[in-house]
Amino acid sequence: MNKLVNITIDGKQYEVKPGKNLVDAAKENGLFIPTLCHFREVNPPLGTCRICTVSVDGKTTSGCTTKVYEGMNVEINSPELLNTRKAIIEMLFAEGNHFCPSCEKSGNCDMQNLGYEMGITVSRFPHVYSKNLVDFTSNRMAMETNRCILCKRCVEDVKTYDGKDVFSFVKRGVKTRVQIDHEEEAKLTDTEAKHAMDICPVGAILVKGTTHYQPFGHRKYDNGGKTKHINTSKKLKHNGDNGIFTVATTSLAGCFGCHMSLLDIDLSILDMLDIVEFNKSPINDIKKFTKRCDIGLIEGGCANSENIEVLKEFRKKCDILIAFGECSIMGGIPAMRNFVPLEECLEEAYIHGLTSEIGTNTIPNHEDIPKILDRVYPCNEIVKIDHYIPGCPPDAQHIWKVVKNVLLNEDYSITHEEFKYD
Ligand code: SF4
Ligand code: SF4
Structure with a gap:
């Protein structure tokens, strides 16, 4: 031995x-x-x-x-190594199209889980929004190469009964992609095809009809994980006027779901009103800031010129800026238009859409209408954001917990279940 x-x-x-x-x-x-x-x-x-x-x-x-x-x-x-690892994961998130709330692998995804484990709420790198074609041509499998991290697991491990490769890398350098050989893929049994989906550490390989088959609470990573201790590094410098803090909120390019969640705190609203008054916010319909605010809560990313103006104004008028919900953190569902040229998006919406009357519709263009941006931008690519609350939408109690802890200068800890972007 x-x-x-x-x-x-x-x-x-x-x-x-x-x-x-x-x-x-x-x-x-x-x-x-x-x-x-x-x-x-x-x-x-x-x-x-x-x-x-x-x-x-x-x-x-x-x-x-x-x-x-x-x-x-x-x-x-060591802190340096932990930071390096975190940066690599953040790069993978920024490089691919990782929209966890709408992803079939969510809850079963190794990369998403590592993101949770490392306390990643946002990538410090700008999102690339890659535009590779999604391959649906196989009867059984779909290949979403925009999520592939080129780990090579499928290439090495998935073979037919006669030893042939089903997946291979094509092209080189930054253009490297994984591709399915459809003829060989057809030789796999259903169990082998499912195995290919399971070994993929992200949601790049999908077997049609078998995704979303596990309910929430039963997925691979639903019950694991530790409590995260998040240090509220950016703190308020004062204790509010007479103990009352001022909060402003806005909804940029989002669905207003995060605001609905904010209002869903039930009886905690009484605790909240003990220490918080709202300034500019759709909640009270105050349209303009009337004073400097302690916290600004931002829902949604930036899809047009007005969103950018509002976000910059919030940055100026609020001591602490919190991005809440996926759309503010990484563009969310509105950012799915980032894979399609803007002109095509506008033509689809206004000229060729199902509800458009062919030949009569035009793309609106008026000086009073905010200019649509080339793509949807996460808030941290426009201004500095101090804290992030993930989720689609984030849980009501979680939003309140973070706001309260930041206002009262407390370090806060959030449970694995709360720290989710799926
Ligand atoms: S669940 Fe995984 S593969 Fe899917 S979007 Fe999130 S990180 Fe990407
Ligand atoms: S296993 Fe998934 S992530 Fe890895 S190379 Fe294959 S498709 Fe890409």
Whole structure:
């Protein structure tokens, strides 16, 4: 039997089996190094996602492709490494089209779950809104390449009974895409097709008719996870006038659902009115700011020039700005138009839409009508946002909890169930 090797991980000594890679060796010792490409001890490991970035003897490298050796000194959870991992996930979110509330994989998605685990509410990188075609041509599978993170799991693991590849990478560099070979895909059994969907760490591979088959509460990640402790780094500098704080709210390009949720707090509204008065808000129909506000709550992203003006005014007039709901955080459902050229969107809406009378309709254009933007922008791409409340819509009690904690300068903790963008 091979002699065990001694390694140090985050200052503690471990004896591990020789030949193991760091992700597996750490796992055997109860330590978790997150990864999206590594699975079932695939050999050699794929090393494609780089989320398992660790430091080995002072050098940054991927844990799944690094084998253990005697005397190895490994760091896996330093603040820098946690931040690097977080940044990689944020880049993946920004690079693909990840609209969790409308995604078939939501609740079963490894990347979404890692986002929750790392406390990611927003990507610090601008969204790309990729425009790849979604392949529905197979009778059984759909391929949403705009969600694919190019982990290569499907390429390596999904084969036909005669050993043929079903998935392959095409093109190179930033243009690399995964594609299905429809002839080979037809040879898979239904169980094998379902397996392909399940090993995909995101919702890129879908088997028609089998998505959304689990109700909320029964999905893979519905019940896991820890409580997040969120430090309210941006705090108010005063205690309100006579203990009463002023809150303004607005709805930009959203469906008003977040405001409906805000109003859904039942009896907590009495607690709220003890410490909050509303200034400019659709709730009380006050159209203009009458004073500086402690908190501005923003629903919706920016789809037109007026949204930008309003958002910038909120930034100027409010000490703390909170984006609540998916649309304000990443554009949400309105941002689905970002994949289609603006002209086509307008023609579809005003000229060729089902309710348009052919030949008589025009695209409205008047100086009084706000100019529509080239795409829908998340709020943090326009102004600085201090806090985010995810959800579509966020739960009423959760919104109130965050607002109250920020107003009272309390650190707040939110449960895994509350911290959701699905
Ligand atoms: S559930 Fe996963 S694949 Fe679907 S949009 Fe969210 S992160 Fe992307
Ligand atoms: S389709 Fe899924 S499994 Fe295949 S490379 Fe993309 S993310 Fe990975």
